[in-house]
Amino acid sequence: MALHWHGYAWIGNGGIPDAQRRPEPDTGFRGNDYPPLVTGHWLLKPPRLVRGTWDAAEDAIAWLREQYDASPETGGPTLETRLWHATDGLPRGNDVTWAYWLGGGRFAHFTVVSCPRPLAPAIPCPAGRN
Known part of the structure; x- marks a missing residue:
């Protein structure tokens, strides 16, 4: 499978509880749009959160x-x-990941995740490509 990339963007209040950023049962992880603690776990989020998919790194x-x-x-x-x-x-x-404070307690989080994940083959591609 050829390497490709998925983009994710989130801007919001920087005070997100860590529990909601982990893919454990009953944390609400899969239903929220918060950035995960582990970058590759973006791929476990609903496909609606993908802001773009690219075949070229550029x-x-x-x-x-x-x-x-x-x-x-x-x-x-x-x-x-x-x-x-x-x-x-x-x-x-x-x-x-480009993540930084915008001021007023707001935080920006932009991530491009490489896919497929050779070290985590159980994580599926949100576009169904692997």
């Missing part, structure tokens, strides 16, 4: 940049540094 990186441009960070790594890490990591099957 397209996934362009999406990350669009998200950043719409909700820019006011500190932390530069955009150039973020882009460098995404360009280096995604083609090798690494996930990329």
Whole structure:
């Protein structure tokens, strides 16, 4: 199966209880849109949360940049540094998360998850591709 990527975006109150970010029974994990504690667990969330699916890493990186441009960070790594890490990591099957505070208690969380997951083959592709 060829490597591809799924994008996820979440902006909200940064005070999310960790229990709701774990895929354990009765935590509400699968029904909420909160970012999971483990990046690859985004794939366990409902497919409606997928913001994009790409066959080329460059397209996934362009999406990350669009998200950043719409909700820019006011500190932390530069955009150039973020882009460098995404360009280096995604083609090798690494996930990329850009997460940062926006102010006023709001938090932005943009993730591109590599799929399929060789180290977690039981996690299905939300697009049914693996």
